[in-house]
Amino acid sequence: MPSDTMTPGLSDAPVAPDHSARNRVVILLLLVSTFTMILNETIMSVALPRLMSDLGVTANAAQWLTTAFLLTMAVVIPVTGFLLQRFHTRTVFIAALSFFSFGTLLCAIAPGLPPLVLGRVVQACGTAMMMPLLMTTVMNLVPPDSRGKTMGNISIVISVAPAIGPTLSGIILNLLGWRWMFWLILPIGLICLAAGLAWLKNVTEPRKVPLDILSVPLAAIGFGGLVYGLSTIGEGHGEEGGMPLWLPLAVGGAVLIAFILRQIALGPQERALLDLRTFRHKIFTVAVVMMGLAMMALFGMIILLPLYMQNVLGMEPVQAGLMLLPGGLLMGLLAPVVGRLFDAHGARKLVIPGSVAVAVALWLMTTFTPETGIAMVLASHITLSAGLAFLFTPLFTSSLGSLPPQLYSHGSALIGTIQQVAGAAGIALFVSVMSVRSAAGIAAGLDEAHALSQGLQAGFMCGAIASLGMIAASFFVRRPPDMQDGGAPMGH
Secondary structure (H helix, E strand, O other), X not given: XXXXXXXXXXXXXXXXXXXXXXXXXXHHHHHHHHHHHHHHHHOOOOOHHHHHHHHOOOHHHHXXXXXXXXXXXXXXXXXXXXXXXXXXXXXXXXXXXHHXXXXXXXXXXXXXXXXXXXXXXXXXXXXXXXXXXXXXXXXHHOOHHHHHHHHHHHHHHHHHHHHHHHHHHHHHHHHXXXXXXXXXXXXXXXXXXXXXXHHOOOOOOOOOOOOOOOXXXXXXXXXXXXXXXXXXXXXXXXXXXXXXXXXHHHXXXXXXXXXXXXXXXXXXXOOOOOOHHHHHOHHHHHHHHHHHHHHHHHHHHHXXXXXXXXXXXXXXXXXXXXXXXXXXXXXXXXXXXXXXXXXXXXXXXXXXXXXXXXXXXXXXXXXXXXXXXXXXXXXXXXXXXXXXXXXXHHHHHHHHHOOOHHHHHHHHHHHHHHHHHHXXXXXXXXXXXXXXXHHHHHHOOOOHHHHHHHHHHHHHHHHHHHHHHHHHHHOOOOOOOOEOOOOOEOOO
């Protein structure tokens, strides 16, 4: 059992009122900050055509605004497991908000594409620290019988921010210039930073942990190469500069194997950068696999649905963004409800119907054609959003709740890394299949709308097939071992 100093929320003794108030302030600050950062991560999705026009750059060059962000996240997140053990909560929070705010300012004043990409990289450094910090802090402060409710709030951050990012971006671009996407976010980041400086108290006690220097470049090259390779496939410019499509994937995969073997060897010595002993806990492993599949579906849908609505149905960007808004809002409304249901009934009764709803929605999307009615598109997206809402909270809570406290930071970093890799993989897989099938349709003499429609059907088919694996895995999700059937914590 950790000491009261390190994890006051998990102490057997009653939490003092001042600690309870302090904990609520800490979690609220982390939630607002993380929401802002993840919203920023997806806000660029419908802005690329405007940026290409204003900056005079090609589509391949503009895609680096997304690729560089994902790449930086994949490189930095594995190191956060070490940072969260070595430094105070307050220190990591201030560093994350400082990186994010400075990067946002760089983006807002960028005179051209290279400074804009640099700003996105600096933003990503802060974003990469914040999500594992939020999840680790919640696990340390919130007792097991209340975690579902709190993780429901985290699910709002994880799922709603990406869902409303394109909507907000479309509205801003319709009314203002692209720089306003950053000018409007910057004050929020600065307010969160000021609030953290004023009110955030340390809630953990850092401990001296060794940093394995070799593991850092192995993680950077392994995860970075994998995300870069997947992103370039999805963006269709993997041959740029003569580089074969398979090269970054092959290099990333080979180095990642070396990284994994090193972490397995260092784990028992308490020297691993990412302690892979988390995967010895079956609940964690099953939940993380399902979470990866869910993130593939979410990010793939965020890319393909706007393409379908704009390029097949002929909607304006603002209309397409507004079509995605009901589903995003539904996820936000359901998240705290699902959290309370988890506390009362556990995970399996939620993730089984959730995975079925995701599968139904994705199979419906495989039937989309240029003649499909808007009502069917909206209903499918809402069904998918509801299904994902029933997945995220139980999976986050079950995965981390199944770990001993000393592995919380490693589990949080692993979840964040897998989210980025799965998101990039979902985009790459869906878009690559769509592109190949669309090209075949055009070669066969179809008009552009019907050819793209067939390509989108094939892309959604990949997600639909993956969703069947999600349903199968959902039967193996269990409640964390420190909770009884009624949601009350067992004796420690």
